Amino acid sequence: AQSVSQHNHHVILSEAASLELGCNYSYGGTVNLFWYVQYPGQHLQLLLKYFSGDPLVKGIKGFEAEFIKSKFSFNLRKPSVQWSDTAEYFCAVKPATSGTYKYIFGTGTRLKVLA
Amino acid sequence: GAGVSQSPSNKVTEKGKDVELRCDPISGHTALYWYRQSLGQGLEFLIYFQGNSAPDKSGLPSDRFSAERTGGSVSTLTIQRTQQEDSAVYLCASSPTGQPQHFGDGTRLSIL
Numbered sequence: 001a002q003s004v005s006q007h008n009h010h011v012i013l014s015e016a017a018s019l020e021l022g023c024n025y026s027y028g029g030t031v032n033l034f035w036y037v038q039y040p041g042q043h044l045q046l047l048l049k050y051f052s053g054d055p056l057v058k059g060i061k062g063f064e065a066e067f068i069k070s071k072f073s074f075n076l077r078k079p080s081v082q083w084s085d086t087a088e089y090f091c092a093v094k095p096a097t098s099g100t101y102k103y104i105f106g107t108g109t110r111l112k113v114l115a
Numbered sequence: 116g117a118g119v120s121q122s123p124s125n126k127v128t129e130k131g132k133d134v135e136l137r138c139d140p141i142s143g144h145t146a147l148y149w150y151r152q153s154l155g156q157g158l159e160f161l162i163y164f165q166g167n168s169a170p171d172k173s174g175l176p177s178d179r180f181s182a183e184r185t186g187g188s189v190s191t192l193t194i195q196r197t198q199q200e201d202s203a204v205y206l207c208a209s210s211p212t213g214q215p216q217h218f219g220d221g222t223r224l225s226i227l
Contacts, residue, residue, distance in 0.1 A: 004157065034214060043118065044206070044218040090158065094214070101163035101171040103148070103215060107156060 002027045004093050006106035013081050014114050021076040021109050023065075023091030030096040033074040034103070035065055039087045047089070050074065051096075061085070083115045117141075119219035121207050127225045130199060136192045136222045140209030148215045149174075149182060149192050151203040158206065164190060194224075202226045 005024045013019060025031065035047040048059025055067040065076045074091060091106040120139040128134055140147050149161040160174035164184045175181070179197075184190040194201055205222045208215035 032214070043220060044208075046214065046216050049214065092158075099170065100173075101148070102160045102173060104160065105150075105158035 002093065002095065002102075002104050004091055004104050004106040006089075006091055006109050008109045009107070010110045010112070012112045012114065015083055016080050017113075019076070019078040019081045019085070019111070021089055021091075021111070023074045023076065023106060025072050025074070025091075025093040025104075027072075027093065027095055032094045032096050033065070033067055034092040034094075035059065035063070035074075035076050036090040036092060036105075037087050038090070039084075044090070047076075081111075081113050083113050085111060086113045087111060119207055119209050119217050121205075121219035121222050123222055124220060125223045125225075127227065128197060129227050131196055133193065133195045134197055134224065136194075136205050136224070138190045138192070138207030138209075138219060140188065140190070140207070141217055142188075144209035144211055144217070145187060146210040146212055146215075147184060147190050148208045148210075149190070150206045150208065150215075152206060152221075153203040161192070161205075197224075197226045199226045 003026045007022050033050040037047045038044045050057045050067050058064045063078050067074050088108045088110050090108045092103045094103045122137045147164040150158040152158050162182050163171040166187045167184050179195045182192045208218045210216040
């Protein structure tokens with residue numbers, strides 16, 4: 001069965017530290033990849049997405065993610081985090097197969113940035 | 116409103132009762148998704164609507180679960196004969212097309 005693994009459930013960083021959140025998926029075919037973010041008290045929202053082309057994707061607020069097909073990974077990175085990045089981050093995968101709309105989410109990583 | 120609206124925000128009911136959850140998507144959004152999140156779990160896909168039709172119902176866990184969407188807008192998710200394992204947060208998301216983009220606050224369902 002298709003699945004998404006986010007190995008880090010809780011991450012605590014100081015401001016200006018670099019961030020990398022892991023995301024691995026299990027699916028042998030072509031996939032579309034996503035990161036979502038939920039800030040405290042707010043709705044879940046799309047952070048960035050990858051469909052094809054350049055495997056390094058840039059999103060909002062200085063976030064980026066790199067698709068490494070050989071590793072089935074789509075890790076989220078930010079060179080220097082801010083207190084306002086405190087949130088829960090979800091990785092999601094969708095098989096790029098016509099007729100399926102099943103976006104599979106990971107269990108999330110809670111990031112706390114200390115001021 | 117500006118965002119996806121879900122009601123009720125909280126629902127507590129007894130095992131065996133039926134419940135109906137409502138999602139009001141962003142106006143004009145044709146794509147609508149239902150997900151649920153149980154404690155400590157990721158979001159679990161339930162159903163996808165494109166307009167009024169549901170081309171992907173593969174995530175509905177049993178025949179106690181059903182959903183409909185009328186007028187290409189409001190959607191209701193109905194759970195019949197609720198069980199304790201149905202306790203979760205039920206999330207709705209809408210999008211102009213494609214991936215779930217705008218989520219609601221969810222309905223927290225508790226089955227006693």
